[in-house]
Amino acid sequence: MLKKKRNIVALSALVLLTIATITANIWLPVSPGFIDAAQRLLPPSGTHWFGTDHFGRDVFALTVVAARVSLTVGFTVAVLATVLGTITGLIAGYYKKADFIIMRIIDGMLAFPSLLLALALVAALGGSVTNIIIALTFSFWPVMTRIVRSAVLQINSIQYIEAAKTSGVSDPVVISKYVLPNVLSPIIVQGTFIFAKAILAEAALSFLGVGVDPSTPTWGNMLQESQIYISMAPWISIFPGLAIVITVLSLNMLGDGLRDAFDPHAKKNKKRKQRFVKTKMAS
Amino acid sequence: MLEVKNLKTYIDTGSGTVKAVDNVSFQIEAGETICIVGESGSGKSVLAHSIMQLNPSPPVFHPEGEILFEGKNLLDLSEKELRRIRGNEISMIFQDPMSSLNPVFRVGDQLIEAIRSHEKVSKKNAKKRALELLTDVGIPDPERRLYDYPHQFSGGMRQRVLIAIALAGRPKVLIADEPTTALDVTIQAQILELMRSIQKKYETAIILITHDLGVVAQIADKVLVMYSGRIVEKGSVSDIFYRSTMPYTWSLLRSLPRIDADASNRLIPIQGQPSNLIDRPKGCHFAPRCPFATEACLEIDPALTKRGEGHWAACILSEEEFSNKKQELEVYAQKGAVK
Amino acid sequence: MSEPLLELKDIKMYFPIKEKVFKKPVNHVKAVNGVSLTVRKGETLGIVGESGCGKSTLARTIVGLLEPTSGDILFEGESILGYNKKQMHELRRDIQMVYQDPYTSLNPRMKAGEIIAAPLKAFKMTSNLNERVYELLDLVGLKREDADKLPHQFSGGQRQRIGIARALALNPKLLILDEPVSALDVSVQAQVINLLEDLQEELGLTYVFIAHDLSVIKHIADKVAVMYLGKVMELSDSDTLYHHSKHPYTNALLSAIPLPDPEKERQRQRIMLKGELPSPANPPSGCIFHTRCPIAQAFCKQHIPVLEEKDGNNPNHQVACFYPQETEAIVNSQ
Numbered sequence: 001m002l003k004k005k006r007n008i009v010a011l012s013a014l015v016l017l018t019i020a021t022i023t024a025n026i027w028l029p030v031s032p033g034f035i036d037a038a039q040r041l042l043p044p045s046g047t048h049w050f051g052t053d054h055f056g057r058d059v060f061a062l063t064v065v066a067a068r069v070s071l072t073v074g075f076t077v078a079v080l081a082t083v084l085g086t087i088t089g090l091i092a093g094y095y096k097k098a099d100f101i102i103m104r105i106i107d108g109m110l111a112f113p114s115l116l117l118a119l120a121l122v123a124a125l126g127g128s129v130t131n132i133i134i135a136l137t138f139s140f141w142p143v144m145t146r147i148v149r150s151a152v153l154q155i156n157s158i159q160y161i162e163a164a165k166t167s168g169v170s171d172p173v174v175i176s177k178y179v180l181p182n183v184l185s186p187i188i189v190q191g192t193f194i195f196a197k198a199i200l201a202e203a204a205l206s207f208l209g210v211g212v213d214p215s216t217p218t219w220g221n222m223l224q225e226s227q228i229y230i231s232m233a234p235w236i237s238i239f240p241g242l243a244i245v246i247t248v249l250s251l252n253m254l255g256d257g258l259r260d261a262f263d264p265h266a267k268k269n270k271k272r273k274q275r276f277v278k279t280k281m282a283s
Numbered sequence: 284m285l286e287v288k289n290l291k292t293y294i295d296t297g298s299g300t301v302k303a304v305d306n307v308s309f310q311i312e313a314g315e316t317i318c319i320v321g322e323s324g325s326g327k328s329v330l331a332h333s334i335m336q337l338n339p340s341p342p343v344f345h346p347e348g349e350i351l352f353e354g355k356n357l358l359d360l361s362e363k364e365l366r367r368i369r370g371n372e373i374s375m376i377f378q379d380p381m382s383s384l385n386p387v388f389r390v391g392d393q394l395i396e397a398i399r400s401h402e403k404v405s406k407k408n409a410k411k412r413a414l415e416l417l418t419d420v421g422i423p424d425p426e427r428r429l430y431d432y433p434h435q436f437s438g439g440m441r442q443r444v445l446i447a448i449a450l451a452g453r454p455k456v457l458i459a460d461e462p463t464t465a466l467d468v469t470i471q472a473q474i475l476e477l478m479r480s481i482q483k484k485y486e487t488a489i490i491l492i493t494h495d496l497g498v499v500a501q502i503a504d505k506v507l508v509m510y511s512g513r514i515v516e517k518g519s520v521s522d523i524f525y526r527s528t529m530p531y532t533w534s535l536l537r538s539l540p541r542i543d544a545d546a547s548n549r550l551i552p553i554q555g556q557p558s559n560l561i562d563r564p565k566g567c568h569f570a571p572r573c574p575f576a577t578e579a580c581l582e583i584d585p586a587l588t589k590r591g592e593g594h595w596a597a598c599i600l601s602e603e604e605f606s607n608k609k610q611e612l613e614v615y616a617q618k619g620a621v622k
Numbered sequence: 623m624s625e626p627l628l629e630l631k632d633i634k635m636y637f638p639i640k641e642k643v644f645k646k647p648v649n650h651v652k653a654v655n656g657v658s659l660t661v662r663k664g665e666t667l668g669i670v671g672e673s674g675c676g677k678s679t680l681a682r683t684i685v686g687l688l689e690p691t692s693g694d695i696l697f698e699g700e701s702i703l704g705y706n707k708k709q710m711h712e713l714r715r716d717i718q719m720v721y722q723d724p725y726t727s728l729n730p731r732m733k734a735g736e737i738i739a740a741p742l743k744a745f746k747m748t749s750n751l752n753e754r755v756y757e758l759l760d761l762v763g764l765k766r767e768d769a770d771k772l773p774h775q776f777s778g779g780q781r782q783r784i785g786i787a788r789a790l791a792l793n794p795k796l797l798i799l800d801e802p803v804s805a806l807d808v809s810v811q812a813q814v815i816n817l818l819e820d821l822q823e824e825l826g827l828t829y830v831f832i833a834h835d836l837s838v839i840k841h842i843a844d845k846v847a848v849m850y851l852g853k854v855m856e857l858s859d860s861d862t863l864y865h866h867s868k869h870p871y872t873n874a875l876l877s878a879i880p881l882p883d884p885e886k887e888r889q890r891q892r893i894m895l896k897g898e899l900p901s902p903a904n905p906p907s908g909c910i911f912h913t914r915c916p917i918a919q920a921f922c923k924q925h926i927p928v929l930e931e932k933d934g935n936n937p938n939h940q941v942a943c944f945y946p947q948e949t950e951a952i953v954n955s956q
Contacts, residue, residue, distance in 0.1 A: 159727035166685045167741035167788060168714035181731045322807040323778075423897075437898045438673075467672035467834065468878040469895045475880075476894065494808055497880030500887040520884045538812040539882050542837040546860055549819070550841055552812035556777040572809075 007257035010250040017247060021067035032061035032217060041233040051235040053226065063239050066217040070199050070247070073133055073212075077198035080137040082191040085144020090175055090183075092145065093152025103149070106142040114139035115201055122210045129212055136201055140194050147190050151183035185258070192255035196248045203244055219244050284488055285334075285373070285456050286310040290348040292326075292333045297342075302563075303329040304346070305512040311505075313455065314482060316489040318499040318520075321509035322557045327492045330509070331460050334490070335375050336365060352456075371401050371452040378461035380441035384433040390444050391429030394451065401452035416447040419484075421477055439470035446477065450485075457481075458490045463498065475502055496539060500524060505593075508532050511558040511568040514587065518594035528605050529596040530576075531569045567599070575600060575608045624663040626699070627828050628684065628796055633657045633693035635679050635852075639903060651903045653679040654690070655852035658929075661796070661845075666822065666829040668843030668860070670836055670875070674899050676852040677832045681800045684830065685719045686710055697796075715745065718789040722801035724781035728773040734759075734784050735769030741791045758787040763817060779810030783817070790821070799831045803838055815841055837879055840864060845938070848872045851902055851910045854929050858939040868932055868939070868946035870915050893952070909944070917948050 024032070036056035044051045050059035092102040109117070121135035155161060156179075164174050199219075205211035206220025214221050219240040226236035292304035303326045311317050321327040332338045333346045336357065350357040352372065357365065369375075377383045385393060394413040398404065404412070410429070417425035420443040433441060442462060449457060459478070463471035479502065482489055493499060499506055499520065506523040508516040508531065516529035527533045534553045555572035558564070564571055570580040579599060587595040590602060600608065635654035638647030654676040661667045669677045682688045684695065686702070695702050702713055718741075721727035728737055738755050742748065756766050762783040773781055782802060789797055799818065803811040819842060822829060833839050839846055839860075846863045848856045848871060856869040867873050874893045881887045895914045900906055906913045912922040922944060929942040943949065 159721045159723060160729045162682075162687060163719070163721055163727050163785070163788065164729070164740060166687065166714060166717075166719050168711055168744040168792070169740055170744060173744070177732070178729050182729070322809055439898055467899075469672060469874055470898070472878040472880075472892060472894060476892075495880070496808070496882040497887070500882050500884040501880040503884075524882070524884050535809055536882060538809060540812065540815065540835075540837045540841050541882060542840055542864060542876060542879055543881055543883070543886070544840070546840045546864070548841075550812040550816055552816055553809045554813075556779055557807050557809060 004257060004260075006253055010253040010257065013246060013250045014254070017067055017243075018071060020064055021071065024061070024064050024068075028061045028064065030058045030061050032057065032065040034058070034061075041229065041236075043233070044235055050239040051233065053222075053233070053236045054229055059222075059236055059239050062217045062222060063219070063243050066219050066222055066240060067243065067247075069129060069212060069216060069218040070202060070220075070244075073129065073136065073202045073218075074195045074199040074247075074251075076133050077136040077140060078191050078195035080133070081140040081144050081194050081198075082187060084137065085141040085190075086148050086180075086187055088141070089145040089148025090152060090179060093149040093156065094171070094175055094179065099149070102145065106145050109139075109142045110146075112139075114143075114197075115204060118201055118205060119208070119210060122205060127205075127210055127212060129216075132202060132205060132211060135205075136198050139201075140198065144187070144190055144194065147186055148183060151186050152179055155179055155182050189255050189259045192251055192258060196251035196255070199244065199251075200248055284311060284313050284353065286349075286351040287334065288349040288351065290330070290333060290346055290350065292329055292338065292346040293344045294329070295342045295344065300344075302512050303343075304333055306348075307507075307509075307514050309505075309507055309514070309517060311456065311488045311490060313488050314486045315504050316482065316491060316502055317505045317507065318503035319490065319492045319507045319509060320494065320496060320499055322494060324511070324557060325509040326512040327509050328460055331375070331458050331490065331492050334458060335369060335373060337375070370397070370449075370454065372454055373456040373458065374449040374452060374454040375458040375460065376442070376445045376449045376462050378464050380438050380445055380465060383445055384441060386433050388432075389429070390431055390433060390436065394429070394444070394448055397448045397451040412451075413447075416450055417444070419450070419481070420444070420447045421473075422447075438466050439473060442466060442470075442474055443477065446474075446481070450481065453485070454487065456488045456490065458492075460492045461494070462491070464493070464495075471498070478502070496536060511563055513568070513597065514595075515569065515598075516596040517587070518591070518596075522591065522594040526591070526594070527596070528590050528594075528600070528602050529598050530573045530600075530605070532596075533609070534574060567597075574612055575605070624665070626660045627663045627697070628659075628661040628830070629694075629696040629699075630657055630659045630680075630684070631694040631696070633680065633683060633695065634691045635676070635683055635688060636691045649903050652852050652905060653902060654683065655905070656693075657849070657852070657854055659847055659854065659857070661828055661830060663795075663828055664822075664826055665844045666831055666842055668839035668846040669830065669832045669849060670834065670839055670846060671849035672834055672875075672899065674851070674902060675849040676902070677834075677849050678800055680849075681719065681798050681830065681832050685717055685798055686713065714741075715792045716795045717798065718792060718794040718796070719798040719800060720782075720785050720789045720802045723805050724778050724785055725773075725805070727785050728781055730773055732772075733769065734764075734771050734773065734776070737773075737784055738769075738787045738791055741788060745792060747792075754791070758791055761790065761821070762787045777810075778806050779813060782806060782814055786814075786817070786821070790825070793825075794827070796828045796830065799829055801833055802831075804833065804835065811838070818842060835879070836864075836875055848875065851900065851905050853910060854942065855911065856939075856941050856943075857929060858936075858941075862936060862939050866933075866939075866950065868941045868949050869943050870917050870945075870949045870952075871911050873949060873952070874914075874916070909942075917945055917952065919945070 034057065039052050039056040040054055042048055042052040048058050050063060053059055088102055092099040117139040118135040121138060122131055125131040161174065161178055164178050202211060203220035206218050207224045209224060211220050212218050222240040223237055230237050288308050290304055290307045294301045294303050307330060319327045319330065329338060334350055346358060357368065391413055395409045398409045398412050413429060414425050417428060422428055422440060422443055436444060463474050466474060478489060481487060491502065503520045506518065506520055507514050510531050516523060516527060516532045523532060538550060538552050540550060553572055558568050566581040566583055567585050570576040583599055585597045585599045587597045590596050633654055634656055636650035636652050639649045639651060640647045657680060671677045683690045705713060735755050738758050739751055742751060742754060755769055759766060759768060764780065764783055803814050806814060821827060831839060831842055843860050846858060846860050847854045850871050856867060856872045863872065874895045877893045893916055897914050900913055908924050909922040909927050912918040927942045927944050929940045931937055932941045932946040933939050
């Protein structure tokens, strides 16, 4: 996977951002919370790379620090939704009876647009980082369940699963040692995509004003606050926006790269397609 | 009509170059059937694809050597010129009739498209010809079947459709890559019968790739036996089946379960695993599995030598040495069977 | 004659075809349609037929992967269909299966040793686990070092040996072999057949050997059942079946197999079957084979032949055909 340049670029961008935001306190020249009323709405310059906002805060410092919440929310949601979706997906794919019940619930949840569902949940629970994580996990795991379930259904008919069953291997062992390792790749790929989507969703929620407490810097909050200054001081919105774009783009590229790297299916389908193309060529 | 000279097709596997087809030569005349036999990994399929130049590249390198068809070297032709040859002069059918047809188009449309890509005919005439072809390949009720989708056909019927498509351009050479492997024996018998009748009717030269020596015995005029990318024996069908002087061919024939054999006889297997193309032994490639192998075999890589009119084998043993060794082994085996 | 180990009594396995989820099925695929067979201790029953004849479905009902629609399965004289989960688990020790495709029947992410050890672990037979795995590897002709390799590092024949070792791990009494050699290279088929014969002798195993190829079965089976569209057409000791078959379908199958002998092969008269396999959802009326049978009469379209003795001299030879004499006459005339 690392043979491809764009995968390396995507991965390094993410790693760099993560390290930067974790260690921000050590190296940032100005504290992100530092308010300098004399320095309001300054355009990007040598001292303020990304300019300053309406409180005179350094936009660069804010953008870097805001990554903390955005990445934390994205990552936690990705992990939780993946774990939850994998468990339910495995059960639904493996047990026919549970399948019916689980899938009807999932279908019901998928009927709502995921952002709308999250919006409703946050509105009910109140806006805090924890609640946002809960809300987003809840709206993203159904997709994961579906993906895991269909992967399991494909694997289920493969003979080594049958062979394990006839060897007397118990269901939990079959699921954990035979099924799960062989459906791991689509799970990881989908997990990366959820990561990206969760970052976008968090930004969107914050932008709509139902997200994380406005005093905490997040990319969404920054965008929301900067709205009114967009014509006067566009840099306040451009840079957090750019940060979102780069992060999400990197994650999506990484997901694509991962899929190419360990999904034999993509290759198989290609082969199959080639086959009848070949027939056509040969005749 | 078609002559292959010193053909070499190499594949880049990432961990080194594999000689999938290594210095292969043969020729075929109109109305003749040549069978290429070998196990998986013997290079027989790559060879067939090389003639049509249908190998995916990369990882397969452009073949070296010559493929002469009516005096032209196919390896020198441009992709455009090749396209004219494919289907019109030489066409090919594949092993898996399930995935060789495009599932989203009607069979008739695929057939008509094939016909119209070879000659300029009106849609109406193309349809007429499609009906003729389907009748030719023994599809009952062709008028109705034209409008069916591939999934509505059984495996045998699909293979018939593929043969019809392959025949659309009235080819002079038909290459069939394991055309009956995916089919049941009773259907296999029908398809082989069909290929024979088509050959009689159109004087088509057939190159049939198979692993089934029964099929070879049934249909071949000449046989090429391949082992790890090379031809190890070639000759007429009776040369191969009755006068083989190559230990691989001979022991393969001897190891087959047969319905006309005495059931109480134990099978005599070839030892070891089929060679893979990646790490080939020094010396004769079959030596590690050969019942007659000597020290010399592990060193010397035998070339094809003449054993009779049109009969060639790659083994350092002379015919006489070979038959002596054969007898020795036979006596030994009988003792074993008595035990 | 030894006592019966496995008895199948009028097994039927129908799969519903549903057009709408909550509606009643519109039809059934009659994959297995009334099969009765007996396998005695130490013998090998061969089940032969073309794709779609129900032989694999039958195998999967025997090992308990499918529950038959009707009929009964007796193992050592006891009906196993009413078994609860625990009893079924215990039964797995006695009945094991070897699969057709050595490429999909081994978990690609487990080492050979782990694959073979899996059934032992499932039955908590973990004392001397490594020793037992080595013993099994040895039994099937693999090396100890092979235990640490992954499936993709083996050739097809070696993979099938791993599959056999896994099936033998629990010391089963009955082994169901579902086309164990048909996916292998010709040069290794004989090795695996010989291995299976040796194992049977050494361990006193009973085999149900499923194949589409009559020539493979011939070398290993004592008794052969020929299946067509979910029914047994002919059942006989192997010798009689190959030389004095009385069913036109068996004869067609036999004559369709090409002999690796050009002279004999080119002199043979083939019985060509007409047409293709009918759908198992709508099998033909009367004798299910009549649509393709070379000697079918009008009578065959209306009446269903039962599998029964047609030869007074050989009680082991049963045929489901109204015209066994005519079949024999055709065979003899060739």
